[in-house]
Amino acid sequence: MAKQKLVVIGNGMAPGKVLETLLEEAPGRYEIIIFNAESRVNYNRIMLSPVLTGETEFEEIIIHGDGWYIENNITLYKGHKVVEIDTSGKTVTSEHGVVEGYDKLVIATGSYPFIIPVPGHKLAGVLTFRDLDDVHAMMLAAKAGGRAVVIGGGLLGLEAAAGLQMQGMEVTVLHLMPTLMERQLDESAGYLLEKALTDRGITVITKANTKEILGDTKVEGVRLDDGTIIDADIVIMAVGIRPNMHLAQEFGIKCERGILVDDNMQTSDPNVFSVGECIQFENYTYGLVAPLYDQAKVLGRRLSGLEGDPFKHSETATKLKVTGVNLFSAGDFASGDDRHEIVLRDAAQGVYKRLVLKDDKIIGVVLYGETADGPWFYQMLKEGKDISEMRDHLIFGAAYAGGGGPDPLALVAGMPDEAEICGCNGINKGTIVTAITKDGLTTLDEVRTCTRASASCGSCTGLVEQLLALTLGDEFDANAVKSMCGCTDLGHQDVRRMILAKNLKSIPELLQALEWKTSCGCAKCRPALNYYMVCAWPDEYEDDGFSRFINERVHANIQKDGTYSVVPRMWGGMTTPNELRAIADVADKFKIPAVKMTGGQRVDLLGVKKEDLTAVWADLNAAGMVSGHAYAKGLRTVKTCVGTDWCRVATQDSTGLGIKLEKFLWGAWAPHKLKLAVSGCPRNCSESTCKDIGIICIDSGYEIHFGGAAGMHIQGTQVLCTVATEDEVMEHVGALTQMYREQADYLDRIYKWADKVGYDYIRSVIVEDADARREYYDKFAFSQKFMQDDPWKERVEGKEAHHFGAPLVPKKIEEMV
Amino acid sequence: MSDWYEVCGLNDIPLRGSRIVKTERGCVALFRTADNDVFALDDKCPHKQGPLSQGIVHDRSVTCPLHGWVFSLETGEAQGADTGKVRTMPVRVVDGSVHIQLEKTFA
Numbered sequence A: 001m002a003k004q005k006l007v008v009i010g011n012g013m014a015p016g017k018v019l020e021t022l023l024e025e026a027p028g029r030y031e032i033i034i035f036n037a038e039s040r041v042n043y044n045r046i047m048l049s050p051v052l053t054g055e056t057e058f059e060e061i062i063i064h065g066d067g068w069y070i071e072n073n074i075t076l077y078k079g080h081k082v083v084e085i086d087t088s089g090k091t092v093t094s095e096h097g098v099v100e101g102y103d104k105l106v107i108a109t110g111s112y113p114f115i116i117p118v119p120g121h122k123l124a125g126v127l128t129f130r131d132l133d134d135v136h137a138m139m140l141a142a143k144a145g146g147r148a149v150v151i152g153g154g155l156l157g158l159e160a161a162a163g164l165q166m167q168g169m170e171v172t173v174l175h176l177m178p179t180l181m182e183r184q185l186d187e188s189a190g191y192l193l194e195k196a197l198t199d200r201g202i203t204v205i206t207k208a209n210t211k212e213i214l215g216d217t218k219v220e221g222v223r224l225d226d227g228t229i230i231d232a233d234i235v236i237m238a239v240g241i242r243p244n245m246h247l248a249q250e251f252g253i254k255c256e257r258g259i260l261v262d263d264n265m266q267t268s269d270p271n272v273f274s275v276g277e278c279i280q281f282e283n284y285t286y287g288l289v290a291p292l293y294d295q296a297k298v299l300g301r302r303l304s305g306l307e308g309d310p311f312k313h314s315e316t317a318t319k320l321k322v323t324g325v326n327l328f329s330a331g332d333f334a335s336g337d338d339r340h341e342i343v344l345r346d347a348a349q350g351v352y353k354r355l356v357l358k359d360d361k362i363i364g365v366v367l368y369g370e371t372a373d374g375p376w377f378y379q380m381l382k383e384g385k386d387i388s389e390m391r392d393h394l395i396f397g398a399a400y401a402g403g404g405g406p407d408p409l410a411l412v413a414g415m416p417d418e419a420e421i422c423g424c425n426g427i428n429k430g431t432i433v434t435a436i437t438k439d440g441l442t443t444l445d446e447v448r449t450c451t452r453a454s455a456s457c458g459s460c461t462g463l464v465e466q467l468l469a470l471t472l473g474d475e476f477d478a479n480a481v482k483s484m485c486g487c488t489d490l491g492h493q494d495v496r497r498m499i500l501a502k503n504l505k506s507i508p509e510l511l512q513a514l515e516w517k518t519s520c521g522c523a524k525c526r527p528a529l530n531y532y533m534v535c536a537w538p539d540e541y542e543d544d545g546f547s548r549f550i551n552e553r554v555h556a557n558i559q560k561d562g563t564y565s566v567v568p569r570m571w572g573g574m575t576t577p578n579e580l581r582a583i584a585d586v587a588d589k590f591k592i593p594a595v596k597m598t599g600g601q602r603v604d605l606l607g608v609k610k611e612d613l614t615a616v617w618a619d620l621n622a623a624g625m626v627s628g629h630a631y632a633k634g635l636r637t638v639k640t641c642v643g644t645d646w647c648r649v650a651t652q653d654s655t656g657l658g659i660k661l662e663k664f665l666w667g668a669w670a671p672h673k674l675k676l677a678v679s680g681c682p683r684n685c686s687e688s689t690c691k692d693i694g695i696i697c698i699d700s701g702y703e704i705h706f707g708g709a710a711g712m713h714i715q716g717t718q719v720l721c722t723v724a725t726e727d728e729v730m731e732h733v734g735a736l737t738q739m740y741r742e743q744a745d746y747l748d749r750i751y752k753w754a755d756k757v758g759y760d761y762i763r764s765v766i767v768e769d770a771d772a773r774r775e776y777y778d779k780f781a782f783s784q785k786f787m788q789d790d791p792w793k794e795r796v797e798g799k800e801a802h803h804f805g806a807p808l809v810p811k812k813i814e815e816m817v
Numbered sequence B: 001m002s003d004w005y006e007v008c009g010l011n012d013i014p015l016r017g018s019r020i021v022k023t024e025r026g027c028v029a030l031f032r033t034a035d036n037d038v039f040a041l042d043d044k045c046p047h048k049q050g051p052l053s054q055g056i057v058h059d060r061s062v063t064c065p066l067h068g069w070v071f072s073l074e075t076g077e078a079q080g081a082d083t084g085k086v087r088t089m090p091v092r093v094v095d096g097s098v099h100i101q102l103e104k105t106f107a
């Protein structure tokens, strides 16, 4: 039977879960095609808040990376907004004109931020908080400092406010109601929250009705209806979301406040389904992930052809992801004649807890300051458990539930297996405990990888750690250093220190001395150890090719079909007709299928057979070219612009300096790849400000930058210092490179290392301490004496020939009958 | 039905390294572990046909160079969370020379 075609519109958190369920239950049942208006893979939207504060990075919140779509044979159209659905012809059309037919269609268009249509709402600088672009816009604005006004004191508004404040802006929150987060918190908790935010320097104005956003072309301030004017450089509108149902509605699918679905997530068209924030189920619409994941599982099973429980509405708990503020709320906490309440306050500790009871059952919970018992109360709320037996000590939480003294693990110990620990991913206690025992997990990271528990918003981290402690007993150590890999408990920095302290000079010696748990390490630790040795003992250590990833072992990049690519150096991006002729000849002679300009200002020969590598190199060597180390954790390229040789506005010889730097740095192995650029003036044509190290030439000399990134993570460089001469550039760059080589964990680029040790610390050594700088520089220059032999030439001459053994031909010696 | 074939001397395979043997049905990867055992597996990762011979050998496993799946050299089984199996062939070392058993139609 031909595969059915499943088309999904929207690639948010809800459809991500639908596909996970579907691929688990019925892999291969559908040909799957996704259209997403955002031009990126599936990520954890919840975690945009910590991305905004800078506590985490975008790459860490990706749920399904590009590889996942490839592995599962899913076609993802990124940046394709669907603009038409034809339910009779069963096709959808994207704004770029792509048309796909479907057998089953899932609409998961999420929601959009509501913008109050006050005058000025269209000015530049009025932002919302919904996707990564919004976060980038806010971070960019925050770079310039200045003032932000956040309209809306709900979950999103407060997370945006806390983030902008941490990014250095002066922040005012305007909230229409008398207390913050009034839909989730009662007055007391709302007041405590307001005080906590005020204490950290955020101005909160309640009962604030925005009348107008002021400004000519861009935001300059906000006027309230009482006439108050608040200056602002940006305004964040976070007053609520609306189901994004317009597309469905326009093409005939029944909608009210959202896309109407039944309890199997089916819309008014039997072949069209919908999940997520765009739907309306009974009278409910949704704005938190937990119920969306329930919907997704229902739909995933349904599409897999399985029977299962239909979707049921349930109460959702809310937490605020602002570091240092703990609050938890669930259910209904309005007072009433038929209700009782239990309240605990500890003013000194800033703790407030309130339970609302009806008929001896918990119907509402508000916790502020201390929230560990939240899930325990919430579980009882969902179950409708009769609490009359423990009513006296109920408010003290699970630790006291058994009577007697406090027991820190009683909370998790007392939870039933079905109790939900991780609300974001819908993972219960039983699943986590089984994973810990069955898969022998011992660390939080392992539990996150295996079960996804606490891998989203992270607010259940404490509970997961308690489960580890409960299940493993003394074996669990929450403060353990993150070990290099499963072969050791030591972290990268421990190992680097010990190599020097114990004078360890070979990998076998190290494995023995540091009591490695495996006989010869693994593919994770061996490349790191080999690098640490090369860096510590440049003159003595004999490089171990078998501890290197194939690319570095054979000095070429492996490609998907097992062939290799060859990238010769073109110093500072300069080449000559002769070099180009030699490249053309080599490509002809060895029938190399592809020749491409790289993003690094040089030429890539792709599809070279392994057995041809040495002969290709020999020809390139003959024309004066050497390896470009396009495969190395080490110096890659130094990009340059044309500089004073040609450019009418250049201030210095950027091309010449780039070549000089490349000739000085090439061959140096490093913790990760190292890319430089030199631009002849601040117009920055060689993109120096997103490189590991970048130079901007200015009239008075050279501005040295460092810590940029332009790969999975994008960030501009910071200035190291400004110097007057090329010699000083060489000294600073050499010293910085050596400091990075000696200090960073393997696989940390300069920006990651700098984030860990601090940009200022690096400046204090390299810029302010001339002796330290000179010492690093000398060590680098010494190390380079042993690194600057062209690896291609050496291999053409027969070095490490064992990595290039020709294929063997079998010879029959014995017939079997 | 299978026959024994001589392929090379033990020392022709580097320690913790590999060689490939060309057969009619594709390449076979020969691995030599740090403790001198030799294993033969199809040189084709079940994930996306990566050449396992080009991976890093550690203990009695090899890590595929393309996307890092780890396989047991003894059983050919993928380790950890990944699932898949590579075909293995019997190997013996006689007087320093390496023999592998290939199906008749295979050599």
Ligand code: SRM
Pocket: A557, A558, A559, A565, A567, A596, A597, A598, A599, A600, A601, A602, A604, A629, A630, A636, A637, A673, A675, A709, A710, A711, A712, A713, A749
């Ligand atoms: C060939 C090239 C693409 C091209 O056709 O232009 C390329 C090709 C690869 N890049 Fe790249 N990158 C190339 C320029 C870049 C650039 C642009 C630049 O250097 O100005 C970037 C962004 C800048 C940066 O590094 O921050 C870039 C960011 C990456 C990343 C992400 C790094 C990060 O820290 O986020 C990876 C993945 C990694 O290194 O782990 C990567 C990894 C790769 C790998 C090695 C993927 C792999 O693991 O096999 C590709 C090797 C293909 C090959 O065999 O040649 N490539 N890659 C470029 C070679 C430049 C050169 O002359 O050496």
Ligand SMILES: Cc1cc2nc3c(=O)[nH]c(=O)nc-3n(C[C@H](O)[C@H](O)[C@H](O)COP(=O)(O)OP(=O)(O)OC[C@H]3O[C@@H](n4cnc5c(N)ncnc54)[C@H](O)[C@@H]3O)c2cc1C
Pocket: A009, A010, A011, A012, A013, A014, A015, A035, A036, A037, A038, A045, A046, A047, A048, A049, A080, A081, A082, A083, A108, A109, A110, A111, A129, A130, A131, A156, A159, A244, A247, A275, A276, A277, A278, A286, A287, A288, A289, A290, A292, A319, A321, A457
């Ligand atoms: C900053 C922030 C913090 C949050 N914190 C929490 C929290 O702590 N806890 C919690 O439970 N929830 C939280 N949420 C809410 C949660 O992220 C959402 O409930 C959830 O992401 C909704 O998932 P979804 O799949 O319905 O929609 P979305 O994730 O919004 O995905 C919809 C996708 O569809 C795409 N799309 C729309 N129209 C089209 C079209 N015509 N064609 C193609 N693609 C289209 C959009 O580009 C979008 O990528 C937070 C949300 C934000 C923004």
Ligand code: SF4
Pocket: none
């Ligand atoms: S060359 Fe770079 S961007 Fe292109 S597919 Fe490979 S790693 Fe990705």
Ligand code: FES
Pocket: B045, B046, B047, B048, B049, B050, B064, B065, B066, B067, B068, B069
């Ligand atoms: S091909 Fe081997 S891991 Fe992907």
